Structures are given as C-alpha cells and as structure tokens.
Amino acid sequence: MIEQLALTNFKAFRSAEIPLAPVTLLTGLNSSGKSSVLQALVLLRQSYDASTLFSADGQSEEQGGFLLNGELLELGTGQDVLHEDFVRMPNLPAPLIRVGFRTSDGRDHGWAALYASEQDVLPLYTASPVPHVESVFNRSFQYLKADRIVPATSYPRSHQQAIARGFLGARGEHTVNYLRHHAQDTMMSAALRHPEARGSTFLDHVVAWMQELCPGVNLEAAEIPGIDSVRLSYGFDGTAGLESSGRRRPTNVGFGLTYALPIVVACLTAGPNSLILLENPEAHLHPRGQSRMAALMAAAAAAGAQLVVETHSDHVLNGLRLAVKKRAIPAADTAVHYFRRQGLRAEIVTPRIHDDGTLSDWPPGFFDEWENSLEQLLD
Structure with a gap:
C-alpha cells in the first residue's frame, strides 16, 4: 500500500509529500491541486502500460519517459505540467519533474523526468526499478474519471x-x-x-x-x-x-x-493490494446516495483495497465519518486533505477523523458553505 506520495515541480505542486491511507479524500476548491494528486499516480500507470517508465541505460537508443498523453490521461506537453514557480536544479539543463511514493514496508520509489516544453514524452533522468507487485502497477488497478459513461x-x-x-x-x-x-x-x-x-x-x-x-x-x-x-x-x-x-x-x-x-x-x-482512484463519485446522486457511496468505499478498504477519492461532497465526507463511528473502518485507515491556493502554490490542511466520527478541526472554506448560507438567511 502507498503510504506517501512525493511530488516535485508537478502541476500545482512545487514540492509536496502527501500521506495516503486506505481511504483518502481529496477536497477543496476548484484548481487547488486535488486532481494533480490523482494524475500523478495515473501518469505512472500510463507510462508503465506503454513500457516507457525507464531511464536510458547508455546501451541502447531507447529512451523512456513520462507519457503525458495516452489511454488514461491527456495532460498536454511539458509546459502544461511544470509548476510555475519550479524548483531549480543546479548543473542540469532543465528542471526535473518528479513523482515518487513510499510504501507501507518503508521502501521508496521515484521517477524524475527532464522538462521539455513542447514534448509529450518527458525523458526520464532517474528511475527506480518498477515494483510490478505494487498496486499502482498491478492488475487490480482502477481509475475512473469524472466524465464517466x-x-x-x-x-x-x-x-x-x-x-x-x-x-x-x-x-x-x-x-x-x-x-x-x-x-x-x-x-x-x-x-x-x-x-x-x-x-x-x-x-x-x-x-x-x-x-x-x-x-x-x-x-x-x-x-x-x-x-x-x-x-x-x-x-x-x-x-x-x-x-x-x-x-x-x-x-x-x-x-x-x-x-x-x-x-x-x-x-x-476490491481486494488486497488493489488501488482504486475515483473522481467525484457523488456526481448526479441524491445526498443519501452520496453518503452510501462512502459506506461502499469503506467496505472496499476493509476488503484490502486502497482508495484515493477526489470529492466536492460533504455527504461523502460525512458518510466516511459515519463508517468510522460505526466501526466499519478504523479512523487510522482514513485521511482527509483539504487543498487551498496560496499564491502559486497549493497548501494542504489535513483534519483528522476521530474514532467517534468527529473531526479534529474545521479549517475556513472546508465544507462550510451550508453554515455560511444559513447565517445570511437568518441575518
């Protein structure tokens, strides 16, 4: 299971280390960085499926790289994925765009590609051997975009x-x-x-x-x-x-x-060592259905899967909180990340779900529109 995702110069992130749990909710305003988290993992899978997730060994003319446009994802060219305020690397001709992760057994894996503004295959500068058994690369991988059938x-x-x-x-x-x-x-x-x-x-x-x-x-x-x-x-x-x-x-x-x-x-x-990436599972559902969808996600995690879910729904959040309170999933197996923009950079706030389903804190802008509207109605 992936415990932490590490990103450098990738889209919304200059540099970030993002903890992941069996069920991770990514929330926040539009264009705040939520999709970038999912896209980083999907980019690894897309490049792996296309057999480009390797660096040149000097013995052949083949060149691996991040495949930006393919079956799963269409990110454009290098200039579309490089963070605007990128980290500069000394003695390199171009910035490095890096995606890596740490697994629950403490192993680190990472791939770094050289930026090329007009290319849609960014050549890898460094690359870990591909851990074929890990969830992002194995057969038990599912990714569902927001624009579904x-x-x-x-x-x-x-x-x-x-x-x-x-x-x-x-x-x-x-x-x-x-x-x-x-x-x-x-x-x-x-x-x-x-x-x-x-x-x-x-x-x-x-x-x-x-x-x-x-x-x-x-x-x-x-x-x-x-x-x-x-x-x-x-x-x-x-x-x-x-x-x-x-x-x-x-x-x-x-x-x-x-x-x-x-x-x-x-x-x-879902099963052991499977990875399920979901965008907006609440789309077109009644609030009750949105809450029950969270119960299903908790059940999938209990079956051994890891889910990373982008959502704009407080009903999905509350459904997960209820699943924790009802002991369907331990609080320690959940993570909630709230993304917000600070200038050019994405900032991440991480409220914790307690065993009774309550949240450790409620940062400004975090699913507070209902209270804000009610306050204006009662004014």
Whole structure:
C-alpha cells in the first residue's frame, strides 16, 4: 500500500509529500491541486502500460519517459505540467519533474523526468526499478474519471480490457461488459457482501448496492448477438433478471444510476493490494446516495483495497465519518486533505477523523458553505 506520495515541480505542486491511507479524500476548491494528486499516480500507470517508465541505460537508443498523453490521461506537453514557480536544479539543463511514493514496508520509489516544453514524452533522468507487485502497477488497478459513461443503448464489448485485464476503462466504458462476464461469479469478500443481497453472486451484490442509491432498482447486462457490443437494462420493484418489472434502457432512466454503476462495480472488485482512484463519485446522486457511496468505499478498504477519492461532497465526507463511528473502518485507515491556493502554490490542511466520527478541526472554506448560507438567511 502507498503510504506517501512525493511530488516535485508537478502541476500545482512545487514540492509536496502527501500521506495516503486506505481511504483518502481529496477536497477543496476548484484548481487547488486535488486532481494533480490523482494524475500523478495515473501518469505512472500510463507510462508503465506503454513500457516507457525507464531511464536510458547508455546501451541502447531507447529512451523512456513520462507519457503525458495516452489511454488514461491527456495532460498536454511539458509546459502544461511544470509548476510555475519550479524548483531549480543546479548543473542540469532543465528542471526535473518528479513523482515518487513510499510504501507501507518503508521502501521508496521515484521517477524524475527532464522538462521539455513542447514534448509529450518527458525523458526520464532517474528511475527506480518498477515494483510490478505494487498496486499502482498491478492488475487490480482502477481509475475512473469524472466524465464517466452516460446512458446509452449499447456499450463496447472488449474481451482484452474487461476480461483479460479486468479494467473498467477510465470512463467506465467497459463496466457493462465486465458485469456481464462476471455476473454469476460468487462474491467472495465478506467485507463487500451486502446484507440484503438476494443471493451470493456478483450481480446480486451489485444490485443490492445500487439499491442503496435507488431503492427497488435492478439491472441486467447482456451481449448483443452479432456485434461487439453489450446492452444494459434496468428494472424496478423486482429482482434481478427475468422476474423483474418491464426492462428500461439507460436512456430512459437518467444519468445518476449509469454514472454511479462504474464506481459500484470498481469498489466490488476490491481486494488486497488493489488501488482504486475515483473522481467525484457523488456526481448526479441524491445526498443519501452520496453518503452510501462512502459506506461502499469503506467496505472496499476493509476488503484490502486502497482508495484515493477526489470529492466536492460533504455527504461523502460525512458518510466516511459515519463508517468510522460505526466501526466499519478504523479512523487510522482514513485521511482527509483539504487543498487551498496560496499564491502559486497549493497548501494542504489535513483534519483528522476521530474514532467517534468527529473531526479534529474545521479549517475556513472546508465544507462550510451550508453554515455560511444559513447565517445570511437568518441575518
């Protein structure tokens, strides 16, 4: 598990060491540095998948580097990722952009690339050997962007992505095919089993967790014969499958359920040494659903996963606090970072969640808009 992320000259950060827990919430105003934390980890994965996460050894013409634009992430060119007030390195022709992390066993890993303003592959200056077993590089990695799949009549059926790799796609585009393939698998993790699931299959538990977001909903994923696509359908006030009420296309149901489905499936794939990176899991959900999404994230951590979550929702925060109070997750397994701008630099304030769910402090600007609005209404 990653205990600390270290960044130098990367986007919002001149220099930062950011502690990570089994569940880490990244909060704060827009453009304050939250996304940079997730993007740093995704950049490592993207470069690893493209086989560029190595430095030149002097024996070959191959040159590794940070791959800024690829399947998971599009960051632009070097000038888009270099911090404006960058740390200068003596005796080097250009600044170094560094991403590294420390794992729970105390080992440090790091990669530093030379800045090149117009390039989208920044050549590595120093590089650790890639620790293939670590969560950011292994098969149990999921990253879901804020702009996830929307309701549609069909979704792609890629055996390589959804089944061979077990990857849901950065937009969750392979979620429906993953669900179709694994629907009848037995749900093994006790921590992730929903107490009201109607059976023991993966689909049963997906449905049960989705019903936390929309009571009475059920779903079905099926291939469309003759083409490389799969179909998702919803039913209401019935059980999963043929006993359900009349099936409805996602386009006739609304954004919330389809937008949330990749998050639910990603969390239910959780296991030891897996890493799940989530952007705005609360999008298009009712406040109750946002709070229950936090309960699911706590369950995923209890199953052995590490989650790093960017959120603007006080309901997600409060859902995590409730999970701590209910002993679903230890307070020590949570971290909450509040990001705010100080000139060109990002500042991080870290309130701690206590065992009873209370917070150690409430810095100005930290989910205080409700109180601010109420104060004005009562004035």
